[in-house]
Amino acid sequence: MAVMALMTAITSTQAAAVPIVHAPLARRGLPKSPSSDPFYDPPAGFESSKPGTILRQRKINVAFFGLIPDPVESYQLLYRTTAINGSAIATVTTVFKPTNAKKDRFVSSKRHMTAQPRSQLILQAYLLLGYVVASPDYEGPDAAFGPGRLAGTGVLDGMRAISSFSTLGFNTKTPQIVGTGYSGGAIATGWAASLQPSYASELDIKGWAQGGTPANLTGTLVYIDDTLFSGFIPPPAYGALINPVLDRIITDNGRSALNKAKATCAPGDLINFPEKSILSTDFQTLGRGLLYEPTIRSILQKNTMGVTKSETPAAPVFVYHATYDEIIPYANTSTLVDSWCDYGADVKFTTYGAGGHITTEVIALPEVIKFVEAAFAGTTDKGCTRNTELGSILNPLALGADLEPILIKLVEVLAKAGTGDSDIKKNLTVLEDVVTWH
Structure with missing residues (x-):
């Protein structure tokens, strides 16, 4: 019933989506960029604090699509987390509290970097249901897209920060949590689920929902190389380990593409680098041999989910993926599910037989919400199950998708x-x- 009410409300006016507060909303100004905002600079000595420690906090005003003020309490927290090499870094999570907020739980929702309108709609759906929602900057201070373990620890430490943020008024020190994410956000969700048993076992995780999951970066790279979506490839090509390799093999054209990727966000990368191949000698001198260069190969292997049994989710997981996903290969996600199931995880795997990467995030929303509510209620199925939705060409929704x-x-x-x-x-x-x- 809650899901049906939600989907009806989403199609109605936004003013009715969240209960109205009586206090006037402050005028919303344009935010500073992180590079010029001192809030993002961690205080001296923050390295000695525990992962998840809140370093700074501030109340903010938010607006739906950047235009319509949202009647929710909103805050940003700068918190301590952990880099790939184990050193201390700081990043930010934004938290939204509706006026009808539940006192013992919250949802951690990882944004899809190229889908802000859809992500805001999904966030509004959780707020309507009375959930506090956290949206962590899982890419860290250097906007590192792709490193799974960095994203995973960033999510988990963000959960720690939210759990200890007394301003939210939780009635427990260990609130229940469900983590969700799609596409790039599924990298963060999948790795958070994988690392949580060893990195943050004290968190009361009730479940994880991830869709369009880039479970294998090698598979994704090969899949979208020289396609309309090849602009997704340059952004992950940075880091202390990979830079010396790139300096040795990169061509002038390749360097130009990477410089453009540094200066733009994902939509700009898609515009600047479509139908091009990072595996060609026009980009780097090794050609397809790039995949077998020892450092590159090691990095790609370390960013493959489901390889190690010790990195298996302890809480139930809902995984969903379109068969004809044109950006993230379905086969890699299916392999991940097989591995997690073999390792004893509880996984529900839903295949969407129609549609692609973009439409599946929206089409799957009712099922994701059903899973979130079941996870909080403790009524998810045990073991591993598989099902297919929109598998019939007679289904009008499938025809549209x-x-x-x-x-x-x-x-x-x-x-x-x-x-x-x-x-x-x-x-x-x-x-x-x-x-x-x-």
Whole structure:
């Protein structure tokens, strides 16, 4: 019943989505960039504090889509977490408290970096149900996209920070938690689930929900190389270990692409680096041999989920993925589920037989919410189960969802046609707008 009420409310006016507070909302100004905002600078000596320690806090004003003020209490917390090499770093989590907030639980929702409108809608759904929602910056102070263990510890330490934040008024020192994430957010969710038993066993985790999971970075790299989505590849290509290798093998064209990736966010990367190959000698001198370079190969292997039994989720997990996902290969997620099940995890794996990467995040939302509520209630199934949704072509929702993969392929065909035909380029721009908006 709660899910049906939620989906009805989402389609109604935003003003009715969350109970209105009587206090006037402060005028919302433009935030400073992190590089010019001293809030993001950790205080001296923070390294000696425990992971998850709150270093700074502030109340903020938030707005739906950046325009409509949200009647919720919102805060940012700077907290101590752990880098890949074990050193102390600081990052930020944003927390939202609705007026009807439950006192003993919260949801940690990891944002999809190229889908802010969808992510805000999903966040609003949890707020409507009365959940405090935390949205951690799991990429850390250097915006490192891809390193799974960094993202995982960032999420877990963010949970520690939220749990100890007395301003939220929890009635317990160990609130119940469910972690969710999609696509890039599923990297953070999957690794947090994997590391939690050893890194943060004191947290009262009730479940994890992850979709479109990049479970194997090697598989994802090969899958999207030289496609419309190859712009997702350059951003992860940084770090103390990988930089010396890149300096040795990178070409001028490759260096230019990486410099552009440093200066832009994900949408800009997709625009700057479509239909290009990081595995070509135009980008780096090793060609496909890049995958076998010892340092690169080691890094990619360490960022593959489900390899080690000791890194198996202890709480129930809901994994969902579209068969025809055009960005993240379905096969890698299926392999991850097999591994976790072999290691004794409780996993529900739902395959969406229609649609692609973008549509699945929205289509799966009712099932994700059902799982979140079941996890908090302790009524999720034991063991491993598999099911398929939208598997019938007679399903009208499946027919609609199937438009996404078709549009994506058509965009790729037009892109491959070259730049000589102005009509083709015009159509390409229109289709890209459609795909990006959806």
